[in-house]
Amino acid sequence: MVEPDASGSRPSVVDPWDVFLPPIVAGLSSALERSGVTVPRDELLDLLERDGGPDGEIALPTFRLAGRAKLAPNELAEKVAAAFAPEPSIRAVSAKGGYVNVAVVPERLVDRTLSLVLLRGDRYGHFEPGGGSVCIEHTSANPTGPFHIGRVRNAIIGDTLARVRRASGDPVTTQYYIDDMGRQAAMITWIWSKPQDEWPAPIRAAVDGLARDDDKPDLRWGRPYPAVSAYLKEHADAREEVAEVVRRIESGTATPRHRELAQAILDGMLASLDRLGIRFDEFVWESSLVADGSVDRVLGRLRAAPHALEEANGAWAIDTTSYRLPKESTKVVFQRGDGTSLYVARDVAYHLAKFARFGTLVDVLGQDHQLHARTLDALLAEVGEPRRPSFLIYQDITVPEGGRMSTRGGSAVWLDQLLAEAVERAQKEVRSRRDDLPEAEVGRISEAVATGAVRYHVLRVAPEKPVVFRWEDALSFEGRSGPFVQYAYARASSVLRKAERDRGPYPYEAARLREPAEIELVRTIAKLPGIVRYAARSSHVHAVAGYAHELADAFNRFYEAVPVLRSDAERSSRVALVAAARQTLGNVLDLLGVAPLPVM
């Protein structure tokens, strides 16, 4: 479907196709009129399919209109095709299988596309700023230890959504919400507040064999976490000590060590994400919401809410009967008997703070948070907030043996481990192809190939699909992979270097580009803006990954089919096409957060 442009019928300056749509709609409209059907332009625009026909251009299905004309679909299509008045930008209008297929003059599409891409450069595929402010919260993993690859799906999807929405024109702020208040963070503080020789024996045993001072801080300070977690299950006295830490944190009397530890572990985690190109605009510490009194205010508002009720021991809850939450209990406790807040209450405070600054909120959440999302909606309603965040829910990454990644079960694959393995394989690959590159260059390329492969592997699948982690799949450098796209970029760069046209200018004559592979490549290049808009609106960032492969594929076919440097009259036009392809490949790689490589 062709999206109507928000700016009306004025041709957009960002999408090559937009200039062709008005004459097509006008032409179809009067052809339909002459065939006995009146269709409003808006409806027509909505009916049009892009990428539809045998030629992959604009198609109009006549099935819904045929009844109005009292004709069989293909009869109507034939009539419309015959009645279509000649138009300079239209090459042919034909009927087939109930569709009217409109083919534009290739030369015009080539001209429009190349000029737009070369003019806009790295802004091609990006729309003019215009939307309301958006806050995308993602990752927000508790600072308790290194990332495992189950968590990294959130970070990669969230970061890519931020890139895509920025390209679509939205002013985006990304936030990482750091839960430094709950039991999990308290466990870390608790164990490190004791000298190591006073640690309970099982915890010391679990950590002793592993400890190394030169570890990354997330690994180092997070190391006892699994053992502590296991230990607490069996030791009520220790649980009480941790509960005391929780109370001290919430009352603001916790040792400063607490925040330092969380920060240290977080820094280690962020260093891993940084390798994947993932960075955040803002960090929000949960404890700061307590410190500035906003959690207290929310507790007050919730206690005064329409469905608030007080429990026998002084705890407070919301009766959620009318919200029909799929829970056995019909209430949500937001304040404990001892007066401390629960996670939901703090999350309400956090979302109110976000709504105060941003028009739209997006939370990227694992499917295990689905009920929490609905609970949050209910509590926002209770405090009188009319807006709701939108949730991008993704399925967990599981291990082949079944079940989620578990830190304790030993089934977790650490992100750092995955990247190390990927880099090793990439190095082997680079060295086997290029013995002429200096070692530093090999290292740089390998890092980009490895991280690109990992990012792409996560992005290629729709978020709602469950993913089973397999090393072989995650580390693929061929076919539908990040390196496949990077390779097309590198090939294009190489051609431009040899043409001594790395930076332009790129004079061309559109009429010189008429090989099927050339037209197909141009057509694919021209799709980028539509893909960006679709992905931003639907949050289907995997569509961008799919497009990247399609584009690289179109380039590779062109590369095999058409000589560039060895052609004569066509040479400079083909160089321009390669430049446009490289630009578009680079832009889509940026959207995916995969590094473009001029050499590989």
Added chain:
RNA sequence: GGGCGCGUAGCCUAGCCUGGAUAGGGCACCGGGUUCCUAACCCGGUGGUCGAGGGUUCAAAUCCCUCCGCGCCCGCCA
């Protein structure tokens, strides 16, 4: 038990919202391609009851109902 998500060739996946032209890709497998711009590539081939059954419709992978299978959630945890 309730809620949400998923089920498309041996494996992975797009399309599903908004029904429409021969269900697109990738891996694996088989057969080809490099005196020529990077073979991480390209060309050709084998392989499909779109979980099952019913319904709506001129038309269903797509919408509706029932069922089956898998995952997750249903805490004064986060």
